[in-house]
Amino acid sequence: MRPKVTVAGGAGNVGATVGQYLVVQELADVVLIDILESVQHGRGLDLLQTGPILGSDSRVIGTKDYRDSANSDIVVVTAGITRKPGMSRDDLLHTNARIVGEVIEQVVAHSPNCILIIVSNPLDAMTQLALKRSGFARERVIGMAGVLDAARFRTFIAQELQVSVENVHACVLGGHGDAMIPLPRFSTVAGIPITELLPPDRIEALVKRTAGGGGEILALLGTGSAYYAPGASVVEMVGAILKDKKKILPCCVYLEGEYGIHGLCVGVPVKLGAGGIEQIIEIRLTPDETAALNRSAAAVKELVDILKL
Known part of the structure; x- marks a missing residue:
């Protein structure tokens, strides 16, 4: 029996893209849940009909009923409004806190043993809200941020040096957004730190572009926001968990003293496996x-304090 992955917010671009990549890789059966009238049903049916072409037997349904998501192995939460031009992630706080809180209530009722992957923004605060509302152990509540941020950094490094993205690894810490911290000395090309390959001014330019990566795409699109790379980032995390890969990825996790931080969800390197977060990697x-x-x-604490978490 294939694992079951539910995407809450599955009628949106990020959620539907997560479902698409899951089906392409035949990682799981997929449930797309959304409140939009009939849209999730159409997305689900359309995606299901790709199966014969892709050679994928993943089952897909679109629904408004959380009973259809019962006993999911992983629930990906993409629900919420997206940023519009001129809107900061902080502006999303109260609206998305209400939406994510309602989703978590349903998830806990129907899939009490699942692992949660949070994508809704502001990412770090929504991850902490999901942790508190679910009552799950911190190992089972993971924010998707660093995987996406590192992918953007890797892309820009590969372009700058004209090398394969497969040769590039990048390390990004901290919150998702302007406060993220790309770490050049831990970012490498075929094992060589980029500090040995690029001058400081070019590294700084790449770091700055990475921190503004979401805003750059938002400005280019005019409406909506990124969804291909966010969707792929989620599926990399899902694959690491379902395949028990023990893969080290930068993710948002609740810290209990690691890095000297207590009681906040912040992005750090973690080992992902069947248990969710199996180790928090501390680097000097x-x-x-x-x-x-x-x-x-x-x-992150400013937002968490506003929400009284």
Whole structure:
């Protein structure tokens, strides 16, 4: 029997893209849940009909009823409104907190043993809200941020050096958004730190572009936001869990003293496997990197305090 993955917000672009990649890779049976009248049904049926062409036997349904999601192995939460031009992630806070809170209530009722992957923005605060509302262990509530941010950094590094993206690995810490912290000395091309391959001014330009990566796409699209790379990022995490790969990826997780941070969901390297977060990887930071991580955590705390989590 294939695993079951539910996408809450499955009628939206990110949610539907997650479903598409899951079917293409035949990772799981897919449930697309949304409140939009009939849209999720159409998306689900359309995606199901790709099966004969792709050679994928993944079952797909679109629904408004959380009973159809019962006993999911993983629930991906993409529900919420998206940023519009001129809107910060912080502006999304109260509306998406209400939406995500309602989703988590249904998930806990129907899939109490699942692993949660949170995508809704503001990502770090929504991950903490999901943790508190679900009552799940921190290992089972994971925010998708660093995988996407690292993918953007890797893309820009590969373009700059004209090398394959497969040769590039990148490390990004901290909150999702302007406060993220790409770490050049832990980012490599075929094992060589990019600090050995690029001058400081070019590295700084790539770091700045990475931090503004979502906003750059938002400005180009005019309406809507990124969804191909976010969807692929989620599916990389899902695959690491369902296949028990023990893959080290940057994810948002509740810290209990790691990196000197207590009681906040912040992006750090973790090992993902069948149990969800199986290890939090602590790397030695310079004083400047530590200060940047603390500033990022402080930005998350502001939102968490507003929500009284």
